[in-house]
Amino acid sequence: MEQKTNINALEGKQDLTIMREFDLPVELVYKAYTEAEFIAQWMGTNVLKLENRNHGSYEFETSHEGNVMFKANGTIHKLIPNQEMVRTFEMENTPIGVQLEFLNFEKVTEDKSKLTIQIIYRSEKHRAEQLKQPFAYGLNMAHNKLEEILSNQQ
Amino acid sequence: MKLRRDVFQAIADPTRRTIITLVAASAMTPSAIAENFDYSRQTISKHIQILTECELLEQEQKGREIYYQLNPKGMKQIADFIEPFRKMWDERFNNLETIMKKHQSNIK
Numbered sequence: 001m002e003q004k005t006n007i008n009a010l011e012g013k014q015d016l017t018i019m020r021e022f023d024l025p026v027e028l029v030y031k032a033y034t035e036a037e038f039i040a041q042w043m044g045t046n047v048l049k050l051e052n053r054n055h056g057s058y059e060f061e062t063s064h065e066g067n068v069m070f071k072a073n074g075t076i077h078k079l080i081p082n083q084e085m086v087r088t089f090e091m092e093n094t095p096i097g098v099q100l101e102f103l104n105f106e107k108v109t110e111d112k113s114k115l116t117i118q119i120i121y122r123s124e125k126h127r128a129e130q131l132k133q134p135f136a137y138g139l140n141m142a143h144n145k146l147e148e149i150l151s152n153q154q
Numbered sequence: 155m156k157l158r159r160d161v162f163q164a165i166a167d168p169t170r171r172t173i174i175t176l177v178a179a180s181a182m183t184p185s186a187i188a189e190n191f192d193y194s195r196q197t198i199s200k201h202i203q204i205l206t207e208c209e210l211l212e213q214e215q216k217g218r219e220i221y222y223q224l225n226p227k228g229m230k231q232i233a234d235f236i237e238p239f240r241k242m243w244d245e246r247f248n249n250l251e252t253i254m255k256k257h258q259s260n261i262k
Binding site for chain 2: 003005007011020022028031038041044130
């Protein structure tokens with residue numbers, strides 16, 4: 001089966017590219033990125049602040065059972081509706097550091113679209129920290145799941 | 155986690171990536187590989203050597219000719235490294251798609 005999400009991360013570089021095709025009109029993918037209600041749903045995070053405009057800023061906070069798991073923030077540098085977003089993103093208290101993101105929203109057909117995100121890190125090392133993160137995240141999620149199952153059994 | 159830096163160095167070069175794509179289709183002799191490039195035979199041999207040293211390509215002797223083919227083990231290392239990150243995004247985007255489709259049918 002063809003993969004819907006592709007990652008391009010070349011060795012020796014400090015950036016990576018994420019590509020995804022959606023069975024959705026481009027307007028809806030853009031909406032998912034710019035409306036708090038939808039960000040909260042698909043990213044599973046609380047949106048504390050979101051200023052959708054050039055030089056606006058945003059803050060996300062993800063909690064699990066009342067504990068803050070992670071906080072992220074950034075500044076929107078440039079916004080062209082249904083086409084482009086340039087923003088910074090920083091997951092607080094992680095060694096990943098601030099990253100610069102170029103998001104390109106592309107219409108393929110009336111109900112298909114393509115999203116390309118180029119992320120630039122401070123260095124190759126910072127990028128490696130990002131790539132390692134899902135390992136830890138995956139372990140965390142597995143652990144939480146286990147806890148849930150165990151507490152439901154009690 | 156231990157990274158095989160050499161492997162990633164090998165695929166950082168566009169010529170070497172093209173060689174990988176070529177031999178992925180079918181095993182090839184060095185001269186058949188070189189025909190696809192404007193570079194000298196020597197330059198291509200050097201690239202093939204690096205890819206072989208990094209265990210991305212493997213040799214096979216067929217009669218008098220040496221053929222190069224992909225070494226699945228080496229290629230898997232690269233995929234394994236990025237895979238959890240890719241999967242994380244794939245799941246997030248699947249989520250996005252489901253939520254926005256639901257929204258789409260609600261507004262129709």
